[in-house]
């Protein structure tokens with residue numbers, strides 16, 4: 394996402410009581426945030442949901458206003474974008490939402506920021522960048538096994554990943570990644586808006602693609618208990634592995 398520099402974004406974030414900076418702020422020190430997320434909320438026992446690549450927080454604002462009983466952390470890696478998210482969240486819930494924190498962090502290193510003690514119940518991945526131009530960039534996808542195996546370390550047992558995208562290839566690649574990393578699809582659709590699934594909080598990118606008539610692909614994936622135990626660092630999705638895994642998924646009705 395390319396956007397003009399917003400001079401107001403950093404000062405507004407610096408003064409924001411619900412903003413944490415794991416890149417340049419005090420919270421960038423190793424271990425400053427890890428395993429301590431629940432205690433940062435006034436009601437630590439409530440479910441904890443994490444949105445990775447939240448963008449301008451259009452759906453996040455809608456979600457936190459509609460679900461005050463859930464604690465949310467929304468993460469992105471651009472100050473300009475998070476500045477917009479701060480404005481959207483305050484527009485939805487006032488200057489100090491009790492159930493939301495905004496986080497500056499690189500999700501490719503998310504296990505330095507979240508740990509097993511955080512017991513996140515759900516991760517939202519909405520319209521993550523497909524990184525499809527160069528094969529060597531595949532590993533940056535927020536659904537890549539490098540990231541999925543990190544999510545496993547801090548998801549609660551039976552934790553969920555909710556994935557939305559406009560991109561058919563990314564959706565199918567991600568189904569394969571998720572299967573290999575020990576996540577089972579509970580619900581899948583290639584047309585979310587026609588599926589009746591809810592609640593659905595429409596994001597900025599979702600609005601854009603839906604207006605263009607592109608059906609939104611959606612999957613709810615649940616973490617299986619047994620860890621697949623493979624090393625994702627050198628993983629590449631080959632055409633053969635992709636085809637065979639999708640064939641198996643489709644054969645057992647997980648299309």
Ligand SMILES: C[S@@+](CC[C@H](N)C(=O)[O-])C[C@H]1O[C@@H](n2cnc3c(N)ncnc32)[C@H](O)[C@@H]1O
Pocket residue numbers: 394445446447448449450468469470471474498499500501519520521522596597598599
């Ligand atoms: C295409 S936008 C989608 C924004 C929003 N979720 C939506 O649906 O409108 C992808 C977002 O992911 C963020 N992003 C990409 N890679 C990231 C990373 N490694 N860590 C954190 N955020 C990332 C980008 O900055 C961008 O805001």
